[in-house]
Ligand SMILES: Nc1ncnc2c1ncn2[C@@H]1O[C@H](COP(=O)(O)OP(=O)(O)OP(=O)(O)O)[C@@H](O)[C@H]1O
């Protein structure tokens with residue numbers, strides 16, 4: 001299933017947040033969205049997943065999601081959004097409960113996603129017992145459990161320290177290499193963008209519109225830390241963003 | 256960097272991070288209790304406190320034991336308990352139910368919040384004659400009074416608790432296409448539970464106050480009736496026995512809610 005954004009624009013009261021966004025999200029690819037603070041990245045993600053209605057334009061779905069997909073458009077949130085009163089297993093069970101699947105199938109799915117995210121030993125743990133990185137793994141496992149057609153990830157690694165982030169990026173690359181998933185990945189970290197994105201969309205400052213789409217052809221598995229091509233791409237992205245970021249910063253001061 | 260010398264000796268950095276972190280202390284409460292009672296006992300025995308001002312704690316205890324031995328204790332306690340149980344259960348269930356509805360539906364909120372705010376400060380005891388006319392002089396009017404009194408604080412605590420449920424968790428539920436009912440049952444309700452339980456603490460204390468008030472106005476048996484009788488005879492030992500029973504009742508309730516919190520809210524850090 002592909003997603004296509006057609007002339008998306010969004011407004012909160014009198015402020016234009018997004019303008020004229022045209023974008024394709026092809027199946028099996030990770031599209032990263034970068035842009036200065038407050039340019040509407042999170043808003044765009046909410047529009048894509050149907051948590052909010054765009055003021056103008058529309059998000060269209062081309063083709064049907066795979067038949068076994070329980071929740072085609074699935075989010076991974078920056079703040080994890082785990083229920084503190086449910087164990088790791090219970091948090092994953094939560095999103096399977098409303099779909100009328102048998103206990104056996106539920107068991108199979110839970111064991112599978114816990115193995116894939118290396119969480120099997122933490123099955124009964126409560127969120128308060130887990131580190132940030134572990135919590136985000138649980139959130140990713142929960143997202144994988146509903147077999148999404150597109151994963152919508154809003155700065156999923158921003159709340160983590162840089163070592164944990166590095167580890168989780170490797171995990172995401174492994175997950176993708178074993179079974180390609182489609183994702184829209186919002187981040188303000190250009191390194192994450194060049195490591196994970198097949199395409200990197202650069203948004204301008206508010207009202208956000210697309211400045212450039214940078215395609216990166218290197219296979220994900222070969223994008224090691226300090227890869228020279230990636231460094232170059234990252235530099236290029238930074239050059240694009242620097243002026244926008246500076247202007248956005250000034251704007252916040254003046255406002 | 257200055258040299259360490261005779262005039263410049265090394266000093267440990269002062270600790271200034273203490274306090275502001277309540278720690279549980281099992282014994283302080285009991286110790287204060289015992290100390291106060293011992294003080295009263297000594298005061299009354301030495302004659303410093305006259306028997307007309309306060310009864311002797313040991314006399315209160317022996318009155319209590321007499322009450323126990325005569326079997327009258329249960330005769331008073333059982334009806335009181337059942338009034339409290341039935342009234343508070345009705346009031347708290349309606350309160351939690353309506354509070355959740357107010358928390359979930361804007362229209363209900365707009366309509367009911369001012370109404371509840373208008374009812375809340377009315378001393379419910381003042382309405383007892385009205386309840387007697389509506390529900391008769393027997394048990395029903397007592398249930399109604401206690402239920403009404405527990406209802407309002409429970410409503411206010413409950414919708415406040417629902418308002419405080421983490422919106423990002425509700426968003427998460429919606430993003431996984433959970434049904435409305437699932438979101439309420441599995442996210443809103445457990446998320447509001449801490450607030451509901453702390454509201455219940457207050458509501459149940461109010462229920463005890465109203466229980467006594469209702470029983471004072473017309474009941475043959477019950478702690479309230481016992482206290483009223485003691486008061487009219489100016490029998491201070493009995494009066495204080497009744498009051499002590501009420502305090503114990505309150506302590507018991509608070510402990511019960513504490514247990515409930517431990518059981519339901521173990522997930523909190
Ligand atoms: N619900 C809302 N109501 C009104 N204004 C909003 C709302 N949500 C976001 N905004 C505004 O829209 C703009 C874009 O917000 P958004 O959260 O999408 O930015 P962002 O690119 O995700 O920023 P960040 O990098 O800080 O996460 C901001 O100026 C914000 O103040």
Ligand SMILES: [Mg+2]
Nearest residue numbers: 041042043154
């Ligand atoms: Mg954001």
